[in-house]
Amino acid sequence: MATEVSFSIETPKGPRQVTTVYERRGAGEPLLLLHGIGHHWQAWEPVFQILAAERDVIAVDLPGFGESPALPEGLAYDLPTVVPTLRSFCEALGVERPHVAGNSLGGLLALELGREKLARSVTALSPAGFWTEAERRYAFGTLLAMRQGARALPVAAIDRLSRSAAGRTALTSTIYARPGRRSPEAVVAETLALRDAPGFTQTLAAGRDVQFTDDVPDLPVTVAWGTRDRLLLRRQGIRAKHTLPGARLVRLPGCGHVPMNDDPALVARVILDTSR
Incomplete structure (x- = not known):
């Protein structure tokens, strides 16, 4: 059964209270799972038990998605807001620098957490932010x-x-x-x-100008792309590799944009290999 936690975040208008819903299973080093836009933590259900055999796995409904309420009025759904919110979420759970795996929007957030030195390792599955404007x-x-x-x-x-x-x-x-x-x-x-999802429209609007252009040095990073991704085309993985030269680029044969369902064993192995 998913659990609810509330915590305070600092904003330009002062402290605000945020509530999120999450599922936590397993034992070992912490592993935070982040879903994509319009999805919910259950996107990770196909790989959850495999990962929980080796990790303390925490899958969260991002603010404004799944069962997590929207962010407080006036707060943007942009990276400068959501990344510190995830940091505060981890602090509320007593988790320090988890391994992080994310898909799509969650992959972009995972890379941002890595760039901010808030993650032990990063696995980004078809992450957003490596597109051309047309894409x-x-x-x-x-x-x-x-x-x-x-x-x-x-x-x-x-x-x-x-x-x-x-x-x-x-x-x-x-x-x-x-x-x-x-x-x-x-x-x-x-x-x-x-x-x-109450956060869908504002999250999409916040993403219009997003481009991930920074390296994430000094920690293990894997970027994995499904060969049958119809939403973020796999050639974006090559751009990700140029941006993140130290990262491992992995093909996920026969997988679509949300690969956890298409090949759970392969996706779990990629995440665990990175976190080791």
Whole structure:
């Protein structure tokens, strides 16, 4: 059962209270898992138990996503706000410099935590921020279309579609290369998470000018890209390698944008290898 924690963050308007929801399992060195825009911590469920066999695994719903409430009014969903919020979240849990793995937006946040020396290691799966302007517009347009589609469908229709492989493909093939592997219950839950996320629009707006241009030296970094990623095209991994020359660049054969579902064993191995 997921847990809720509240903590204070410093803002230009003074201290503000933030609440987040997270799932924690396992034992060992801490490993923080960060999902992508419009998703929730359950995106990591396919790899959770594998990772928890070796790590104290903490998967968090980012503020304004999943079951975590929106940020306090007036706070931006940009990197200067969200990265310190994640630092405060770790402090509230008594965790110092966890290993961090993130997907998409979560991959960008993981790299930022590494750049700020707040992580022991970083595994970034199809991270945002290595796009050209045309690639960014394509990705954002696709995400907006997915959101609009989810909001247009009645819950009964989402449930009905989730019951067949073809329906799950229609709902999730943009992010999964093997959408038929996702359970009907998971597809319904993540479609509703995309539809209802209060932080979606502001997070997307904050990402318009984001470009990750700094190296992350002095700690292990892996950038991994699915060969069937239809949202952030895999050539962006080459740009990431040029920006992060010391990083390991890994191909994830047959995987889409959210690879944890497509090949759990491979993704877990990549994360654990980096954190070792």
